[in-house]
Amino acid sequence: MSVCFRPERLEEAIELLADPATGAIPIAGCTDLLVQWHSRRERPNAVLDLLGIEALRGIEERDGALEIGACTSFRTIGESERVLRHAPALAEIAGTIGAWQIQNRATIGGNIANASPAGDSLPVLLALGAELVLAGPAGERTVAYEAFHTGYRQTALEPGELIARVRIPLAGEHAFGAVHKVGTRCAQAISKVIVALGCDRPGGRLTGVRIGAGSVAPTPVRLRETEALLEGQIPDADLAERAGACAAGEVQPIDDVRSTARYRRWVLGRLVRRMVLDAAGRRVP
Numbered sequence: 265m266s267v268c269f270r271p272e273r274l275e276e277a278i279e280l281l282a283d284p285a286t287g288a289i290p291i292a293g294c295t296d297l298l299v300q301w302h303s304r305r306e307r308p309n310a311v312l313d314l315l316g317i318e319a320l321r322g323i324e325e326r327d328g329a330l331e332i333g334a335c336t337s338f339r340t341i342g343e344s345e346r347v348l349r350h351a352p353a354l355a356e357i358a359g360t361i362g363a364w365q366i367q368n369r370a371t372i373g374g375n376i377a378n379a380s381p382a383g384d385s386l387p388v389l390l391a392l393g394a395e396l397v398l399a400g401p402a403g404e405r406t407v408a409y410e411a412f413h414t415g416y417r418q419t420a421l422e423p424g425e426l427i428a429r430v431r432i433p434l435a436g437e438h439a440f441g442a443v444h445k446v447g448t449r450c451a452q453a454i455s456k457v458i459v460a461l462g463c464d465r466p467g468g469r470l471t472g473v474r475i476g477a478g479s480v481a482p483t484p485v486r487l488r489e490t491e492a493l494l495e496g497q498i499p500d501a502d503l504a505e506r507a508g509a510c511a512a513g514e515v516q517p518i519d520d521v522r523s524t525a526r527y528r529r530w531v532l533g534r535l536v537r538r539m540v541l542d543a544a545g546r547r548v549p
């Protein structure tokens with residue numbers, strides 16, 4: 265590696281990134297990049313270290329949303345009172361990303377930009393109705409998170425743009441959220457299936473239902489048929505069974521080194537069933 269740029273201001277980082285002469289790759293915690301460089305025997309000519317940019321860190325409440333800087337670590341997210349109050353499913357999943365060494369380094373922006381279909385924060389952000397603020401040479405723009413992943417490992421980032429922060433609507437009084445992740449082990453495992461639910465439950469009825477799923481398609485996806493089935497319903501055991509069957513039927517996962525398509529569909533159905541039972545406040549048998 266020949267050059268490492270360490271800007272302290274976001275504007276400086278964008279200038280460096282937009283300058284083709286630098287050819288710099290943005291790095292944050294480097295927990296994905298170091299593994300990729302090692303396995304491909306690559307070394308970048310120049311890197312742009314984002315961790316020194318204060319504007320990319322921290323968790324605030326602003327304009328009706330929780331704003332999480334892209335370079336905020338999963339440890340900070342998992343321990344944040346604000347995230348626990350407004351996005352508990354995100355706090356929960358933050359505590360399952362690798363072990364504490366990884367959680368101390370890994371950032372939410374890196375998880376999103378790496379764009380793995382198995383990235384654990386991605387389905388949660390879909391379920392929470394998140395937005396991303398992207399910063400580039402033309403200034404900032406906001407994109408709905410569900411429009412960000414445009415294909416397998418493809419994103420809506422334009423050349424010279426960075427993810428600046430994630431915006432999550434503040435949770436209302438009736439908000440309900442849940443997330444379940446299944447891997448080979450209970451800890452330190454890449455997801456075979458991950459699914460998250462976000463909705464409101466005024467009077468026990470499910471409204472504004474959003475379900476995000478990962479590791480079942482080339483990108484994280486919303487389960488729109490299952491969402492439509494649940495919308496406006498009072499959850500019970502029968503609805504939970506039907507929602508599980510619907511979810512299993514609306515994805516086309518693949519067989520790969522971590523699992524089979526058949527297992528993924530089955531597990532997804534069971535997890536969705538469990539989340540609906542959770543929403544009904546019933547013990548999960």
Ligand SMILES: Cc1cc2nc3c(=O)[nH]c(=O)nc-3n(C[C@H](O)[C@H](O)[C@H](O)COP(=O)(O)OP(=O)(O)OC[C@H]3O[C@@H](n4cnc5c(N)ncnc54)[C@H](O)[C@@H]3O)c2cc1C
Nearest residue numbers: 292293294295296297361362370371373374375377384427
């Ligand atoms: C042992 C181990 C266990 C792991 N376990 C899990 C797990 O359980 N779940 C999981 O989801 N992941 C896991 N990961 C993967 C990884 O830790 C996460 O994806 C992490 O969030 C990546 O963040 P980072 O800051 O390290 O990103 P980096 O490696 O620094 O960067 C990743 C990509 O994002 C780009 N990037 C970074 N920040 C920005 C930004 N602000 N704007 C634009 N582009 C940016 C980089 O250019 C690069 O392409 C694991 C990795 C390891 C090594």
